[in-house]
Amino acid sequence: MGLLEKAGKKKDDDVSKKAATKAKKAAKPVKTAKAKAKAPKPVKEKKTREPRERKERAPRVMPDEFQLAGRAAKGARRLVDFIVTYAGILALLGYTAIGSNFNPTLLLLGALVPLTLNMIILPMKTNRTVGMFLTRSRFVNSKGNHPHWTHQFLSNxxxxxxxxxxxxxxxxxxxxxxxxxxxxxxxxxxxxxxxxxxxxxxxxxxxxxxxxxxxxxxxxxxxGCWYVVAERADTGESSRWMSRLESLGDWGEKKGWSGSADDDEDAESND
CATH class of the missing domain: 1.20.1270 (Substrate Binding Domain Of Dnak; Chain:A; Domain 2)
Structure with a gap:
């Protein structure tokens, strides 16, 4: 009986120890989380933008150093440019309209050569057309420069x-x-x-x-451009084809196809 009593007593002691440890754990104070005060973020000051000064646009007027081309120059330029640009195509259309049976491919390509030359190549390279070389004239914008070559293309x-x-x-x-x-x-x-x-x-x-x-x-x-009188350009010896184009103006002057609008007014006043 003594052994049974000792075993029962030991069991009771173990149960009491476990209960005591559980009570200690339950009695531990709960750590309260300390609320950390966050420092306020500094407010960025907005930069005040200064109002932009609007640039005054220069009026689009013809520069004073140029003279408007006369009526003879305008008429001759339009006629010459029309003939150079469309004469081949009109001749081809007229030939086909009479019922001629032929392959017009080669003739059409040949007719497109002067058209491309006068409407695209010359305006891109020289800002002028054959008619403008003949009448010694050009177009100028308010800054005294040539307008974009597409101006000549659209005009034609x-x-x-x-x-x-x-x-x-x-x-x-x-x-x-x-x-x-x-x-x-x-x-x-x-x-x-x-x-x-x-x-x-x-x-x-x-x-x-x-x-x-x-x-x-x-x-x-x-x-924003004007049709004005041009002076003979100094082409030098390096460009023969430009010299030949400029020489057309000499022949145009002999025919009376050049001159300014002021010359037209003087001629009318003398009459």
Whole structure:
């Protein structure tokens, strides 16, 4: 019996020790989290932007050192540029219109050579056309520089739109009477009318600018340039083809195709 009592007593002691350790753990004070006060972030001061001073735009007027080209120079330039640019194409169209049966590919390529030369290459390289070399004239903007070469390209397209518009109207008028070609004729009439709107707009803008005292057409007003008298450029010995182009102006002067608007006024006053 003594052994059983000792074993029971030991068991009771173990249970009491476990209960005591649990009580100690439960009695441990809970650590309170200390709230750390965060320092306020400094507020960045916004930089005040100073208002930008608007640059005053210089008025778009023709520089005083240039003179407007006369009526003879304008007419001769338009005629010469039209012939150089479109003569080959018009001849080809006229030859095919009479019913000639041939392959026009080579002739068309040949007709495109002077067109490309006068509308793209010369304006890009020299800012002038054959007609401008012949009349010794040029275009100048308000800064005294040449306008972009696309000005010459678009100006030369006016004749193309006029011819193409009239041709399409004639073709559409002849096709609209037949039921089988009525749809195509209607399309020709619409496209032709749209083409003719561009020369019409150029004509209206030219009249409006002239009424306001500016001698400009639609493209001149868009690019801010004027058609003025040019002086013979010193080409030197390095460029023979430029010398030949400049020599066209000498022949144009003999024909009376050059001169300024002031010369026209003087001639009218003398008459």
């Amino acid at each position: 397209l006016t004749g193309f739109f006029l011819l193409a518009g009239l041709a399409l109207l004639l073709m559409g008028g002849g096709s609209i009477t037949d039921d089988t070609t009525k749809s195509a004729g209607t399309q020709f009439l619409i496209i032709g009318a749209l083409f003719l709107l561009i020369p019409l707009a150029d004509y209206v803008v030219t009249k409006l600018r002239k009424a306001n005292g500016e001698n400009q057409n639609m493209y001149d007003a868009i690019y």
